[in-house]
Ligand code: DO4
């Protein structure tokens with residue numbers, strides 16, 4: 283099942299929707315009621331049940347919500363309706379990221395850097411590269427703007443499979459965009475935090491897919507398209523790329539294990555697993571570009587670009 287955090291109507295009330303067989307149910311309607319995904323997944327963990335079992339129990343006597351449709355893997359409200367407003371699927375207290383987990387990521391960073399050895403070393407070492415990416419207030423929702431830094435002239439999105447941890451275990455998956463400045467990272471690897479953490483540099487969504495819905499996280503297609511709007515307001519496709527999570531050198535369980543060595547992370551922590559799609563060196567994002575990242579069995583995350 284897939285879990286969305288949404289605002290359903292103009293009351294501003296936030297709730298969790300679950301999608302089951304293309305229909306949506308409100309998990310705040312029931313004796314056991316949930317208005318955020320962390321509480322829901324924690325409840326499943328505490329009661330030693332799968333989250334989909336808890337949800338199935340809640341929705342078994344409920345009618346699906348009218349007027350919400352699934353389009354591809356994106357949820358849409360009624361035509362002309364601003365609702366549901368889709369929020370980030372988890373209010374993650376911490377977001378971490380791994381880098382250089384795909385061969386292509388290693389090669390591209392070697393090309394941009396004056397010290398290419400560090401990337402080969404980390405790709406080949408047992409210890410992966412982990413970095414802190416943000417806190418919940420830094421997460422952009424689906425449909426929100428993502429940022430490129432005003433002091434950087436080479437900027438890219440990084441489409442990444444992300445997982446969520448409860449009690450140290452992987453309980454679901456989402457789509458992440460690890461927005462990055464290649465100018466700053468290329469100048470000196472010690473500038474990594476500035477290349478990676480700045481206003482609007484992280485987006486997550488649209489949902490958390492439970493582990494039942496992602497039976498093999500190491501075999502998922504990842505697609506990214508980028509559109510540029512011309513002066514006639516036409517959208518032109520300017521980049522299209524594909525990867526598969528089977529190309530990851532280290533799997534999600536391995537990354538979860540390394541992250542949590544001597545480092546406890548709070549429930550609801552989200553972890554980005556690295557990018558396998560890197561636009562060519564002449565490509566840089568511009569204001570108003572539209573980025574779509576779609577991961578099989580999860581959904582599509584769409585954001586447009588602003589300068590921060
Ligand atoms: O080494 C820098 C970061 C790499 C990264 O974010 C990635 O490979 O996705």
Ligand code: MG
Pocket residue numbers: 379380381440442460556557
């Ligand atoms: Mg990345």
